[in-house]
Amino acid sequence: xxxxxxxxxxxxxxxxxxxxxxxxxxxxxxxxxxxxxxxxxxxxxxxxxxxxxxxxxxxxxxxxxxxxxxxxxxxxxxxxxxxxxxxxxxxxxxxxxxxxxxxxxxxxxxxxxxxxxxxxxxxxxxxxxxxxxxxxxxxxxxxxxxxxxxxxxxxxxx
Amino acid sequence: xxxxxxxxxxxxxxxxxxxxxxxxxxxxxxxxxxxxxxxxxxxxxxxxxxxxxxxxxxxxxxxxxxxxxxxxxxxxxxxxxxxxxxxxxxxxxxxxxxxxxxxxxxxxxxxxxxxxxxxxxxxxxxxxxxxxxxxxxxxxxxxxxxxxxxxxxxxxxxxxxxxxxxxxxxxxxxxxxxxxxxxxxxxxxxxxxxxxxxxxxxxxxxxxxxxxxxxxxxxxxxxxxxxxxxxxxxxxxxxxxxxxxxxxxxxxxxxxxxxxxxxxxxxxxxxxxxxxxxxxxxxxxxxxxxxxxxxxxxxx
Numbered sequence: 001x002x003x004x005x006x007x008x009x010x011x012x013x014x015x016x017x018x019x020x021x022x023x024x025x026x027x028x029x030x031x032x033x034x035x036x037x038x039x040x041x042x043x044x045x046x047x048x049x050x051x052x053x054x055x056x057x058x059x060x061x062x063x064x065x066x067x068x069x070x071x072x073x074x075x076x077x078x079x080x081x082x083x084x085x086x087x088x089x090x091x092x093x094x095x096x097x098x099x100x101x102x103x104x105x106x107x108x109x110x111x112x113x114x115x116x117x118x119x120x121x122x123x124x125x126x127x128x129x130x131x132x133x134x135x136x137x138x139x140x141x142x143x144x145x146x147x148x149x150x151x152x153x154x155x156x157x158x
Numbered sequence: 159x160x161x162x163x164x165x166x167x168x169x170x171x172x173x174x175x176x177x178x179x180x181x182x183x184x185x186x187x188x189x190x191x192x193x194x195x196x197x198x199x200x201x202x203x204x205x206x207x208x209x210x211x212x213x214x215x216x217x218x219x220x221x222x223x224x225x226x227x228x229x230x231x232x233x234x235x236x237x238x239x240x241x242x243x244x245x246x247x248x249x250x251x252x253x254x255x256x257x258x259x260x261x262x263x264x265x266x267x268x269x270x271x272x273x274x275x276x277x278x279x280x281x282x283x284x285x286x287x288x289x290x291x292x293x294x295x296x297x298x299x300x301x302x303x304x305x306x307x308x309x310x311x312x313x314x315x316x317x318x319x320x321x322x323x324x325x326x327x328x329x330x331x332x333x334x335x336x337x338x339x340x341x342x343x344x345x346x347x348x349x350x351x352x353x354x355x356x357x358x359x360x361x362x363x364x365x366x367x368x369x370x371x372x373x374x375x376x377x378x379x380x381x382x383x384x385x386x387x388x389x390x391x392x393x394x395x396x397x398x399x400x401x402x403x404x405x406x407x408x409x410x411x412x413x414x415x416x417x418x419x420x421x422x423x424x425x426x427x428x429x430x431x432x433x434x435x436x437x438x439x440x441x442x443x444x445x446x447x448x449x450x451x452x453x454x455x456x457x458x
Contacts (some may be wrong), residue, residue, distance in 0.1 A: 006169060008296070087275060090353065
């Protein structure tokens with residue numbers, strides 16, 4: 001009896017495994033909760049993340065320049081304290097290819113009007129590369145400014 | 159022979175079930191169901207902040223999840239999943255209850271994670287719940303449901319870790335463990351921390367890894383080997399050792415890259431050790447003490 005049960009169980013595992021393989025192979029490696037777990041599989045690739053600064057008290061000349069991670073303009077805005085998932089935020093900023101009015105509005109929705117009423121939110125892209133001399137450079141590019149008056153794209157940088 | 163040995167290690171239907179195993183399984187099932195309910199509500203409430211689909215995944219590739227945005231549907235989905243999960247837990251509903259809940263749980267996940275990256279933090283919970291769903295459809299007896307669910311979980315958890323090790327070999331090759339790659343990932347994650355908290359300073363391990371590339375290389379190498387041997391958890395003999403190493407790897411990932419896998423680690427702690435034996439021991443002690451108590455009362 002237990003032999004039949006074991007065989008049945010292995011058959012179910014095998015069928016699940018085949019469906020698993022088929023789904024991840026045809027869906028970019030992900031069909032939650034099925035996954036090939038590709039995180040951190042590619043070493044040394046340049047990356048892009050995003051962060052936000054409050055520049056209400058800053059002059060536009062000061063915050064519209066490309067800068068380094070150590071010389072950020074304005075005041076920090078800890079997104080975690082506002083209940084925003086920073087991975088979502090970074091991916092939304094870095095993976096959006098065309099910044100339509102809807103996309104800008106979607107980012108504004110993520111922040112919420114209460115947050116924008118209190119701060120002028122400058123979304124900045126942080127681009128990381130490793131140089132041939134092994135130095136890691138993080139260049140920070142001002143990208144979109146959200147104020148109570150509207151959404152202003154500062155650069156054509158994608 | 160290999161398959162017979164594997165099936166024996168994963169399911170072990172011949173072995174009589176102890177009280178400790180039954181109690182542990184019910185507590186473990188409660189842990190999984192509790193997490194399913196927690197996640198479904200957490201995701202459901204977060205969907206309110208989403209209004210655009212950047213990268214659809216899973217069923218969202220075929221059904222545009224936009225209709226879930228700006229509506230109470232994610233909350234209703236959470237209500238239905240909660241009711242089904244609780245009904246399934248108390249075995250007061252049809253066999254397909256967990257399967258329907260799993261499908262809706264998948265939908266909640268793909269609606270929540272449409273913004274460019276799918277996280278893996280809830281995958282082990284999801285796979286285990288999928289195992290429950292399949293077990294309830296394919297088996298009738300509770301013992302078989304319990305043994306199959308656990309075996310299914312160990313099989314796919316082990317496979318997942320080993321698959322991650324192979325993904326790294328395919329993605330980068332044998333140079334994957336180069337410590338400079340860890341520098342890049344630590345730098346990348348430091349921006350996420352600045353974004354989340356407004357500030358970041360390297361801890362002791364990060365400082366060491368940044369200062370000495372060979373230390374960063376060793377950290378990656380240990381992590382990769384630990385992932386590679388993930389399938390060894392299929393075998394009872396190696397299960398506790400492998401899972402302990404994997405828990406250590408997750409702690410290492412948290413310390414170097416600030417990525418926390420709370421659900422994974424909590425579940426691995428339950429999966430890795432013989433809590434059922436501890437419960438059996440506790441029950442035996444309680445019974446013997448009760449016997450001593452009654453014996454002493456009788457002759458006092």
